[in-house]
Amino acid sequence: MVDTNTAVRAPEASNPHEACKAVVETLARIGDKWTVMVVGALSQGPIRYNEIHRRVEGISQRMLTLTLKGLEQDGLVTRTMYPTIPPRVDYELTELGRSLIVPLKTLAEWARENRPAMLAAREAFRTRG
Amino acid sequence: MVDTNTAVRAPEASNPHEACKAVVETLARIGDKWTVMVVGALSQGPIRYNEIHRRVEGISQRMLTLTLKGLEQDGLVTRTMYPTIPPRVDYELTELGRSLIVPLKTLAEWARENRPAMLAAREAFRTRG
């Protein structure tokens, strides 16, 4: 598929509007309540289901299963079953999944530097109306 | 404060678990359906309410108002009223709001590079079950 109408559709993804939509779609995937925490739990290497369940405090089995399935579908996580008794299932970040850690770290850095200012602003707003 | 139990509790926010929670909280604020699009619309300079409404395709007045109010509360946006007839209200990113563009760009770059792979993985998953 060679680019026949590249210039017409979108000069590059560097255009702000297209970039915005790309960000929005990405946030729609990873911006839910649990995905980032699960990715964080997996970031240190392959672990099994119940280990994730323990590490991600407060997540229900249902949400963990749904989150993992979503990550697997998007190619961010691999699922490996060992048909032992009792069964054992390992989850591991793919290369794609690990690459996600880069923007997440940038976000973490921003949060660390600016969240205090945000909370202060919010408090000031609440106080003064 | 010398490290008595540094290894146990958390040396700095550089520790993965704390960083994760910071990211999650940040995503909880900016990861909704409209915030990023609105910030994008504001990224090129101060504009008024209806101009944002036009630029952010598909947003309702209600959602735009709520999103702007949230951004204002968090100190990411300033609201300036001109008591003319008809009234005019300009919205503008604060320094804090502009600083948010940095991690968003990182995210946009990741999306540009990896979203095709994600969509392909999703399609492959759907096809093969």
Added chain:
DNA sequence: CGGCATCCGTATAGATACTG
């Protein structure tokens, strides 16, 4: 152990109509 199915409450967001 590692799930899945079901039920249900709440938060989110859209449509519509109205106002200073």
Added chain:
DNA sequence: CAGTATCTATACGGATGCCG
């Protein structure tokens, strides 16, 4: 022009119980 108010639909997420 720049919002508010109200109603409603749906998606998200939690609790519980069952299954291979």
